[in-house]
Amino acid sequence: MVNIRSLDPSASPLDYYGAELRRLREEAGLNQAQLGDIVFCTASLIGQIETAKKVPTRRFSEQLDAALMTGGVFSRLVGLVLKSQLPNWFQPYAEMEAKATYISTYQAQLVYGLLQTPEYARAVLSVDHSDKLDEMVAARMERQRILEREHPPVLCVVLDEATLHLEIGGAEVMRKQLAHLLSFLNHPWVQVQVLPFAVGQHAGLMGSFTLLRFEDDPDLFYAPVYGGGHMTANPQVMRERSVGYARLQATALSREDSAALIARVMEERYGHQPGPAVA
Secondary structure (H helix, E strand, C coil), X not given: CCCCCCXXXXXXXXXXXHHHHHXXXXXXXXXXXXXXXXXXXXXXXXXXXXXXXXXXXXXXXXXXXXXXXXXXXXXXXHHHHHHHCCCCCCHXXXXXXXXXXXXXXXXXCCCCHHHCCHHHHHHHHCCCXXXXXXXXXXXXXXXXXXXXXXXXXXXEEEEECHHHHCCCCCHHHHHHHHXXXXXXXXXXXXXXXXXXXXXXXXCCCCCCEEEEXXXXXXXXXXXXXXCEEEEECCHHHHHHHHHHHHHHHXXXXXXXXXXXXXXXXXXXXXXXXXXXXXX
16 A cells, blocks of 8 residues: 655655655656656655655665656755765864865874765664665765865865774775775866874874854864864864874875875785685
8 A cells, every 4th residue: 555644845855755656656647666667766665755754765766857847956955965964073074065166174193084985884884874875875985076066176185094993894995995085186176185103293293173164154173072073163273273284294295106005905804815725
């Protein structure tokens, strides 16, 4: 039996998406099974999305737009839906990140979210979000779309060497993640540097942080804390952390030497190991 649960479209972006899907499907004279056949999914999935029980993917949304000839309605809505899946405390930062023209970040343990592979992100997020893992991974991948814009932000990343050695998700996941980092070597707007262990004490010892700069808004400082994050536009904090970040960049390996270190760790630590000999 078709689920006809009433929805409050104003309750959330997910509810609005579901209500619009039901409305436009019915206007097209299609039942859930018929639409499912067109977009290559089950009637059950259509029903779950219409009743806000399941989060749609971007690919699904693009298929809906083509099937229902909506002019891109669902491709536009899905960004809001996926953003709403981020933790409440993180959403304000994600909104500012998406508006920034310059992003400068130091990461002490993990690869920055904008550069994570889906597999690496899944392993990281599984620690605290196993109940909605697919949605969280999709939301993190959606954040990365800002790097695909016609005018993307400039992204400067300094990774502590520890991020290369902390095995997240297993050797194969790490190998793919480090290969992904290497793919940015010649990217015009992304710079990845590694801060080697040999540096000793440095300006990032207090932990990971990010600086966001904008065309017209005040600069922002952001630092993750347990169960949340701290964001401020305090000029003195920006002054101190900007100097600290400049020192980190100056101390870190060059772009080319960083790539060489990443490649070496990828092969030596996460390279394919030969299996046991067969008698």
